Amino acid sequence: MEVGQVLHMNGGVGETSYANNSFVQQKVITMTKPITEDAITKLYRSSYPVAIAIADLGCSSGPNTLFAVSELIKAVDSIRRKMRRKSPEYQVFLNDLPGNDFNTIFRSLSVFQNKLRNQLGADAGPCFFTGVPGSFYGRLFRKNSLHFVHSSYSLQWLSQVPEGLENNKGNIYMASSSPPDVPRAYYKQFQQDFSLFLKCRSEELVDGGRMVLTVLRRRSDDPSSKEGCYIWELLAMALNDMVLEGVIEEEKLNTFNIPQYTPSQNEIDLSDAFKDGGYNVAKCMRAVAEPLIVSHFGEAIVDQVFQRYREIIADRMSKEKTEFVNVIVSLIKV
């Protein structure tokens, strides 16, 4: 599977779209607002740039795409107003993989920009929006061209399915029944990817530029602990049931693994804060995982997979509490 070509949130604005099933991601952006606002305010006050280039990495296509950057722009506008300074111009780069539905974002921009202009007032500088298709595990921008990088709930996606998962039969992720080389392979891939991410961004950020990253994380340091992989294990249950019933070939399931890694607090170097939040996950997971499932198993079985998954989740959630835990990293380039 070529992750860069296949991975994207469900496009459009329909019932199973990411746009209509991304409430948890929005909640996370709201929760992390004090940290992102603090970072961009400090950035602005450190040099009063006449133009601020902001990149949102893994912007997806939905209400959150513009929500995060609009909060950042409002924060700058509020502080420059208090300080009676002329507004900077804003250059916003919205990045995601090429499979992302940029058309839907671009067609909603005009209404969004009018609304933002009304909120900011007539003396605010213009906001220029551009779409940047490509993997953030590689260079996306010119050297020393970005002031601020924001990324929320994207860095848990790996650049590829880790190599060496041949023994992960019946599982689709690190599971309690996975052999020990499986979490090791996942962790190795995460380390490689995260290092490359930091290297690329350090080239692209101006000196004094800042970056706030929010990553879904595990509580436990043990990567094979059940808690970190729970939602994927439930999806694996649905798929295994379909293997037993002959709807899906066993070999097909054995070669399917999710290119995601939720690191622990200790596996990310710098951490400023973390927060908790509970959320109903069934539809949200479909908006995220459907393109992966369709690419590997085909279109025909996808409704059935998610109907079974919904039933399994509903059963579990009536008995247990589901929580996501995040790690938020706020960095400055020196």
Next chain:
Amino acid sequence: MEVGQVLHMNGGVGETSYANNSFVQQKVITMTKPITEDAITKLYRSSYPVAIAIADLGCSSGPNTLFAVSELIKAVDSIRRKMRRKSPEYQVFLNDLPGNDFNTIFRSLSVFQNKLRNQLGADAGPCFFTGVPGSFYGRLFRKNSLHFVHSSYSLQWLSQVPEGLENNKGNIYMASSSPPDVPRAYYKQFQQDFSLFLKCRSEELVDGGRMVLTVLRRRSDDPSSKEGCYIWELLAMALNDMVLEGVIEEEKLNTFNIPQYTPSQNEIDLSDAFKDGGYNVAKCMRAVAEPLIVSHFGEAIVDQVFQRYREIIADRMSKEKTEFVNVIVSLIKV
């Protein structure tokens, strides 16, 4: 009709798509290559920038989208190689209205970038591609941020249908039977739009930045001369036939006008060169005009319109020679 929302070339890669029916535009880019190459070479040699920001305005979605900018990048790479200089980084901004099919461009980028990298060689700087949705009759980029602007076959599209065309009944453009206030209204709109275009670009270009514009033009100074409006008059014939047969309401046709103006040589200030080219136009015109027709008359009649149009064009082309004439403007910001 909101031109900024409705106007776009036919998306996708199907039979009626712009991608498969834009041969004439590609030919024009090839013909103007000596002028664009000369301009970007002079730009590069004037300051040897470490990063070159190139914008293609009205990039559309098809083979031409990346063809024009790849020729520009190759020209810079060739000259820096001869001069044994380190390659600059390239930042490419692909602009079109929000209705343009950016998804198709973005999904073709990875293959294109690999091909370009092979053509340029390993020591060429990285090329970063971004999509910029919005009207070029307004600011699209930060102040002093562009080195080179290219636009081919886009500036004949107006920002709106001119006001004051109530008397243009039965026509859909400036026609030989249009009253004299119709070409005046079109020309006024073109003047306004073109001035605004130049004003915006002059803010966005760096000092010494350059711009090459190719515009479809009229031969005659008389805007109501038949020659300039020929292809639209043939489309009006197809629509009028359908009014006579009761398929389209007369009032609907009377309120439909094409937001396009092909200026004469004298109506554009600076002109370096012009060239001719003959081309079969039927499918090409559908790829361009279909979204306008569908937006005004509805989806149901569109096949019939273009079938009739094709028959009318076939008849005319068996008797006459169709030619497009262009004006090419090469400008420098001083």
